[in-house]
Amino acid sequence: SGLPVVATxxxxxxxxxxxxxxxxxxxxxxxxxxxxxxxxxxxxxxLARQLRTAARATAESLGWEAELDRLDAAYRAVLSAPRxx
Numbered sequence: 001s002g003l004p005v006v007a008t009x010x011x012x013x014x015x016x017x018x019x020x021x022x023x024x025x026x027x028x029x030x031x032x033x034x035x036x037x038x039x040x041x042x043x044x045x046x047l048a049r050q051l052r053t054a055a056r057a058t059a060e061s062l063g064w065e066a067e068l069d070r071l072d073a074a075y076r077a078v079l080s081a082p083r084x085x
Contacts, residue, residue, distance in 0.1 A: 004051035006037045022054035
């Protein structure tokens with residue numbers, strides 16, 4: 001959706017959220033930290049743009065098309081490898 005990510009690093013989010021790179025992380029149940037992270041995005045538009053761009057790149061790298069490209073490359077590598085005699 002083109003928005004920066006503000007989330008707790010829990011569950012599947014923890015695998016992909018890099019605090020300060022593609023989103024802002026805060027501890028679970030820490031409402032004040034969540035509010036502070038959102039406030040940072042409002043008061044620092046450059047940071048919000050950088051996080052938004054990186055978050056989109058992360059999401060695109062995890063999409064079906066990217067996954068199919070990786071699978072295709074893996075199959076091609078196996079099929080082009082020399083065969084044992």
